[in-house]
Amino acid sequence: MKLLQERILKDGNVKSGNVLKVDSFLNHQMDIELFNEIGKEFKRIFADYNINKILTIEASGIGIACITAQYFNSPVVFAKKAQSINIDGAVYSTKIESFTHKKTYDVIVSKKFLNPEDRVLIIDDFLANGCALAGLIELVRSAGATVEGIGIVVEKGFQNGGELIRSMGVRLESLAIVDAMNADDGSITFRN
């Protein structure tokens, strides 16, 4: 997605430790006009899949998922990190290791909100090692629901998450795939 790549080149920052900061428009401050273009693109890609539910994970996936959901006329469910007293005991759960925070979370979705007839589009902002996505796929499949596709905004193509998820037989589409980046000169190379 050309608009997104241009924005990453303009406002993204490469930091040491393979960190790509896009917090001025994607995951801390959020450019809602850009999110609408992202949502339209996901709809274009997944138009034929009869998606009836969008699943994401808190926190930074939620905004993109909600804007995207407008193009599918579907509700959004977000998976929650760690148990809350507001969640009933009846949950699907899995463990996810966060690349960003270097720790392991319990991630849950109430059983009320994933059902066998659901045709789910999973949306998230980043794909790195694929742990979060693998966990979300597991939650959907635990419910007997179908993962129709996965829409990612930025994939780090030099990490193994994309390969891992595509090997699970799921259609994964990333709007920008970063194949290389360099903290010294700030350069970013996208996959064509």
Place this chain on the structure above:
Amino acid sequence: MKLLQERILKDGNVKSGNVLKVDSFLNHQMDIELFNEIGKEFKRIFADYNINKILTIEASGIGIACITAQYFNSPVVFAKKAQSINIDGAVYSTKIESFTHKKTYDVIVSKKFLNPEDRVLIIDDFLANGCALAGLIELVRSAGATVEGIGIVVEKGFQNGGELIRSMGVRLESLAIVDAMNADDGSITFRN
């Protein structure tokens, strides 16, 4: 907001401990069509305030804030709970005690995303004891920015948060104010 009150009566559940579960449409599964009606109502209320930024807090405020932002043509910034390696040292921070989770969080916003010229609308799903809102107001004022108003979806009118925040001289508008609820018979009484 009549549509919201009707939805709370239809799909909300009163649990012991003053918990109102609205997780089927507001803060776990999210009804984006309802969110659009909420966003329009916030725009109607705050149309004259020249809002240029919406601030919320992760996680359950993000979806409502993003949909609402479409009516203000503004970006959204969400305050983050606890330090992440992706956040620069340059942050505004405060401590917030969560009613839901019974613990205290450090809450931060990057200094890049709150500036003295910002006219901020704060959006959140729930208002109970007001700690989260007081923290967000403090973050905005730390930046020298202006809180033009606060839009809440559900206020628990029998807790003291509404009084606390209104006494700070901020315009606070809640789309539904619950004055009483009863876990035994499931009844919910709204303020007129």
